[in-house]
Structures are given as structure tokens and as C-alpha cells.
Amino acid sequence: MKxxxxxxxxxxxxxxxxxTDSNYILGIAVSAAIYTVAAAALNLIYGYTGLLxxxxxxxxxxxxxxxxxxxxxxxxxxxxxxxxxxxxNAALALAIGYPxxxxxxxxxxxxxxxxxxxxxxxARDWVELTRGPLGIPGLPAPSVLGFEFHxxxxxxxxxxxxxxxxxxxxxxxxxxxxxxxxVAIKQNEPLVxxxxxxxxxxxxxAFAVSAAVTGTAGGIFAFHLRIIDPLFLDFxxxxxxxxxxxxxxxxxxxxxxxxxxxLSALPEVLRFSTDFRMIIYGLVLVVAMLVxxxxxxGWLQQRRLARxxxxxx
Amino acid sequence: xxxxxxxxxxxxxxxxTLGLLYALIAVGLALIFGxxxxxxxxxxxxLMVGAFAMSFALPAMGLLYWPSVAVAILATMIAGLVxxxxxxxxxxxxxxxxxxxxxxxxxxxxxxxxxYLFTANPRLVDTQYGFDGIQIGAIRITFTRIIGALxxxxxxxxxxxxxxxxxxxxxxxAIAQNREAALxxxxxxxxVARNAVVLAAGLCGLAGAALAPLQPVTPGxxxxxxxxxxxxxIIGGLGNxxxxxxxxxxxxxxxxxxxxxxxxxxxxxxxxxxxIAVLLLRPDGIxxxxxxxxx
Numbered sequence: 001m002k003x004x005x006x007x008x009x010x011x012x013x014x015x016x017x018x019x020t021d022s023n024y025i026l027g028i029a030v031s032a033a034i035y036t037v038a039a040a041a042l043n044l045i046y047g048y049t050g051l052l053x054x055x056x057x058x059x060x061x062x063x064x065x066x067x068x069x070x071x072x073x074x075x076x077x078x079x080x081x082x083x084x085x086x087x088x089n090a091a092l093a094l095a096i097g098y099p100x101x102x103x104x105x106x107x108x109x110x111x112x113x114x115x116x117x118x119x120x121x122x123a124r125d126w127v128e129l130t131r132g133p134l135g136i137p138g139l140p141a142p143s144v145l146g147f148e149f150h151x152x153x154x155x156x157x158x159x160x161x162x163x164x165x166x167x168x169x170x171x172x173x174x175x176x177x178x179x180x181x182x183v184a185i186k187q188n189e190p191l192v193x194x195x196x197x198x199x200x201x202x203x204x205x206a207f208a209v210s211a212a213v214t215g216t217a218g219g220i221f222a223f224h225l226r227i228i229d230p231l232f233l234d235f236x237x238x239x240x241x242x243x244x245x246x247x248x249x250x251x252x253x254x255x256x257x258x259x260x261x262x263l264s265a266l267p268e269v270l271r272f273s274t275d276f277r278m279i280i281y282g283l284v285l286v287v288a289m290l291v292x293x294x295x296x297x298g299w300l301q302q303r304r305l306a307r308x309x310x311x312x313x
Numbered sequence: 314x315x316x317x318x319x320x321x322x323x324x325x326x327x328x329x330t331l332g333l334l335y336a337l338i339a340v341g342l343a344l345i346f347g348x349x350x351x352x353x354x355x356x357x358x359x360l361m362v363g364a365f366a367m368s369f370a371l372p373a374m375g376l377l378y379w380p381s382v383a384v385a386i387l388a389t390m391i392a393g394l395v396x397x398x399x400x401x402x403x404x405x406x407x408x409x410x411x412x413x414x415x416x417x418x419x420x421x422x423x424x425x426x427x428x429y430l431f432t433a434n435p436r437l438v439d440t441q442y443g444f445d446g447i448q449i450g451a452i453r454i455t456f457t458r459i460i461g462a463l464x465x466x467x468x469x470x471x472x473x474x475x476x477x478x479x480x481x482x483x484x485x486x487a488i489a490q491n492r493e494a495a496l497x498x499x500x501x502x503x504x505v506a507r508n509a510v511v512l513a514a515g516l517c518g519l520a521g522a523a524l525a526p527l528q529p530v531t532p533g534x535x536x537x538x539x540x541x542x543x544x545x546x547i548i549g550g551l552g553n554x555x556x557x558x559x560x561x562x563x564x565x566x567x568x569x570x571x572x573x574x575x576x577x578x579x580x581x582x583x584x585x586x587x588x589i590a591v592l593l594l595r596p597d598g599i600x601x602x603x604x605x606x607x608x
Binding site: 046050052096099100102103105106107109110111113114115117118121122125239242246275276278279281282283284285286289290293 | 352400403409410411413414415417418419420421422424425426428429540543544546547551576581582584585588589592593596597
């Protein structure tokens with residue numbers, strides 16, 4: 001039943017370009033698909049494994065630059081660029097994750113944060129590679145077998161296809177035995193060790209998968225914008241992903257996906273002032289963390305448990 | 314490559330000043346982590362509040378340096394008190410991630426409210442000392458730089474005395490070293506945590522005030538420094554105050570030297586490379602993670 005509902009939802013989302021030819025709406029839909037995937041990837045590492053990673057922003061930016069540079073500087077195709085975006089990020093995640101995860105979750109948060117800042121600095125200062133603050137404009141439309149994805153409506157198919165693929169893959173991972181082990185690590189790591197499971201490979205794998213998915217999403221988003229510059233690494237993106245995960249409910253797969261789709265429209269509504277938008281984001285973050293730290297999904301589950309308890313009496 | 318020794322001395326002196334100011338920020342973070350086991354993301358914004366308070370107080374006080382510093386410190390202490398009483402007091406010590414996200418929200422709000430009110434344009438701050446300085450041979454250091462460094466050094470001396478010899482400071486160390494035992498002898502964690510946050514905010518205010526005449530004051534200045542301070546706290550060992558000071562001084566020197574001879578990108582990247590190297594060699598920081606040891 002659930003599988004059929006999901007299939008219908010995915011097909012309905014895919015039919016969007018047939019319903020509207022407004023580039024504005026389709027543009028928001030592309031962002032919604034990409035942001036939701038990035039939020040789901042953050043959910044894998046934070047919601048399921050319990051490791052708060054700010055490195056997602058760095059992976060997002062590296063993915064964007066890797067895809068753009070593959071096409072513009074190294075003469076590859078868009079699809080090869082996405083592959084590189086995933087590979088480079090997975091390798092980086094392993095390289096950072098290994099020394100950091102040995103120390104515990106406090107250090108992990110701070111190291112990933114510093115990593116995101118470092119990527120930002122490299123994008124700005126390593127001018128020979130990234131062309132510095134000017135960025136790389138004029139990214140060409142991707143094409144496959146002569147079919148060019150030059151309009152927003154056609155590009156939407158790429159974003160949609162990737163979202164379905166990535167969300168499907170992440171869902172399969174999260175609901176498998178591996179996903180349950182990750183939740184166990186989050187809830188009680190000593191117990192996991194006592195069961196004879198070494199947490200390190202699981203944490204590293206979750207971090208690498210999350211990095212690769214975020215990086216590919218960043219690569220696609222850069223080609224949607226048609227330009228990449230250091231603003232692509234603005235902390236605003238990280239805040240957007242975080243708010244999606246927190247409002248949706250960390251550790252709840254469909255809660256985060258629903259929040260991702262719903263909240264993608266929010267920046268458009270709040271477009272009138274950047275400062276006001278950020279102030280509202282900050283307020284949402286503070287209030288959500290204090291009032292319902294497990295998001296809407298957590299709140300719903302609490303209510304369901306309360307109903308079940310009431311039924312027993 | 315021949316190195317002009319005078320140039321090297323100048324870089325070293327700059328590095329020490331920079332390091333002492335980093336240390337003021339990092340020590341505040343270490344203090345709060347020691348007592349509450351949380352990281353205050355809004356610490357950079359406290360520094361920015363201090364620098365802005367300084368930039369407003371100076372013209373109002375006829376450019377007098379010290380009264381303006383006092384105003385800046387007071388303003389950040391009040392800001393710290395408000396943040397503690399409204400938000401941090403609701404966090405329990407094991408809620409590390411939650412503390413980061415709550416204070417991240419605070420940091421976004423403060424940053425953008427200030428940016429909305431006073432715009433993002435850099436403000437240049439003038440003091441009674443202007444750009445006067447002392448000249449030793451070919452080396453020239455402005456008074457504001459020297460005073461900033463001295464004030465930071467004196468603040469560390471006072472902090473040591475307070476933590477070591479007063480009941481106020483002993484209570485903080487007691488909570489950091491053994492929470493349950495501290496509770497048993499009648500120390501109130503809430504009051505001690507509040508004191509620690511306000512004290513850390515005051516140090517941050519001093520750093521902001523001392524930094525204001527040295528560099529343009531912008532709403533984003535704190536965010537940039539806080540990332541480095543986080544890395545320093547890791548390098549020095551979480552919650553370890555002398556470790557944070559040594560790491561901060563070291564980073565100030567390394568950055569200043571690198572900045573003198575290499576491209577600026579290397580200067581900014583140094584802290585990350587150092588942090589990863591330290592984590593690989595000594596996962597608990599250069600100095601063992603102590604429960605707020607003093608020496």
C-alpha cells in the first residue's frame with residue numbers, strides 16, 4: 001500500500017512539467033527536489049547516526065565545483081562531472097571522518113564546521129583553479145545522446161530523476177539492517193560494541209554516502225544556476241538543510257522529505273528581505289529546538305503513543 | 314631565501330597580539346564547555362556586539378579608550394546573561410548537538426538584526442591614541458595594538474587568580490571536574506553556569522573592544538573568528554583553558570609568519586591543517602582533555 005502511494009507521488013511529481021509551463025514554478029520545483037535530497041543526506045548522518053555534520057555545506061560546494069570544473073576546465077561531460085562530484089566527496093569524507101570520528105561527537109561537529117569554512121576559503125582564494133570570487137559562469141546545458149536539457153522544464157527531469165533515485169537509495173539504506181545499526185549507534189554506542197559490531201565502519205560509510213549524495217546534488221544545482229561562485233558555499237544553504245531536517249524530524253525519513261518539499265517554497269515567500277529571511281530562519285531554529293526537538297514527525301509519534309497509552313487505561 | 318630579521322620580529326610581535334586576542338575568545342569557549350559541556354555558537358556574535366559597543370561608546374565618550382572598553386565589556390556581559398537566562402538554561406549537559414543548533418539560531422538572529430540596523434558597511438573606529446605608536450628602529454607598533462595585547466595578558470592573569478583563589482572560580486572548577494560531587498557539597502550548577510557564561514562573554518567583549526580599533530568592524534567579523542576559536546579549542550583539548558591559550562598563541566604566530574611569506578590562502582588554511590594533524594597524532598588535543606585544569 002505504502003509502496004503504491006510512493007510510486008504515485010513520485011510519478012505525479014515527475015508529471016509537473018506537463019501541468020505548468022511557468023519557469024518560475026519549475027525553478028522552485030528543481031530547488032525543492034535538490035534541497036530535499038541534500039536534507040535527506042544530512043538526515044542520514046545526523047538523524048540516523050547522530051553525528052551533526054556541518055561538512056555537508058563543503059560537500060555541496062565541492063560537488064558543484066567538481067561538476068563545473070570537469071566540464072569547463074577538463075573537457076568532460078556533465079554526467080562525468082557528477083560522477084567526480086560523488087567520488088571526490090566520498091574520498092574526502094573518509095579522509096576527514098577517520099581521524100575525527102575516533103575522538104567522539106564533540107570534535108566531529110567542530111571539525112566538520114571548520115572543513116566547511118576551509119572549502120569556502122579555497123573557493124575564494126585558489127584563483128587558478130576556481131577563478132576566485134568571479135566564479136565560473138556560462139555552464140552549458142547537459143545533454144544525452146543529442147537530447148539537450150536546455151529549458152527549465154527539461155532540466156526538471158534531471159532533478160526529478162536524481163531525487164527519485166537518491167531518495168529511493170537512501171530509503172532502502174535507512175530501512176535496512178545497516179540503517180537500524182546506525183540508529184543503534186546513535187542511541188547506545190557501548191551496547192552496539194557489546195553486540196560485537198564495530199561502529200567505526202558504519203559511521204564512516206554513512207558519512208561517505210551522505211557526502212557523495214550531497215555532492216552530486218550540489219553538482220546538479222550548479223548546472224541549474226548555470227554559474228558557480230563562492231556564494232554557492234554561503235552558510236544559508238547549510239541552514240536550509242538543517243531547518244528541513246529539524247522541522248521534519250531528525251531520524252524520520254519521510255518527515256524530512258515532506259519538510260524539504262514544503263520548506264523549499266518558504267525562501268520564495270520570504271524573498272522581500274534577506275535579513276528578515278535569515279532572522280526568521282534563526283527564530284525557527286531556536287523555537288523548534290526548544291519546543292519540539294524531534295520535529296513534526298517526533299511530535300506526531302508522541303501524540304500517537306499518548307493515544308495508545310490512553311487506550312490502555 | 315634571505316629573511317630580514319626585522320621583518321621577522323615585526324611578524325612575531327603581530328602574531329603574539331593576534332594570538333592573545335584569539336585566546337580571549339577560545340578561553341571563553343573552553344570555560345563554557347568545561348562547566349556546561351556545550352559549545353556556544355553565538356560566541357562570535359558576542360565579540361561583534363563588543364566591537365559595535367566600542368564603536369558607539371568611543372565617540373560618545375570623547376574617544377577615551379578605557380571607559381569605552383568598560384562599556385563594551387558590560388554590554389557583552391548583559392548579552393551573555395540574556396542568552397543564558399532565556400535559552401542556555403534549558404539545555405542539559407548531554408545535549409551537545411542541541412546546544413549547537415540553538416546557539417546557531419541565536420547567532421543568525423543577532424548577526425542579521427545588527428546587519429539590518431547598521432548595514433554591513435565596515436565601520437572604522439578611532440580612539441584617543443589615533444594611529445600613534447612606538448618606533449623601535451624600523452619596527453613600528455601602534456598603541457592600540459600594544460594595549461590590546463597587554464589587556465588580554467592582564468585578563469588571563471586575573472582569570473587565573475579568580476579560578477584558582479576565589480570561591481566563585483573554585484565552584485566552576487568543581488562543577489567541571491565532578492558534577493555530582495559538586496552538587497553534593499551544595500554548589501548550584503545553574504548559578505555557576507550563569508557565572509561562567511557571563512565571565513566568558515566579558516572576555517569576549519574585551520576581545521571585541523580591543524579588536525575594534527585594529528580592524529574594520531562589520532556584523533560578520535565574529536563569525537569569521539569563531540571558526541578559528543572552535544578549532545583552537547579542539548587543538549588545545551576541549552575544556553582545557555591553558556591548552557586553548559597556548560594553541561591560540563601558536564596559531565597567531567603561525568598565521569602571522571605564513572602570512573608574511575606565503576599567499577593569504579595558506580594563512581587561513583593553516584588552522585584546519587593544524588587541527589587535522591593534531592587529531593591524527595593526539596585525538597584528545599595536544600594537552601590531555603582535563604576537567605578545566607589550571608596548571
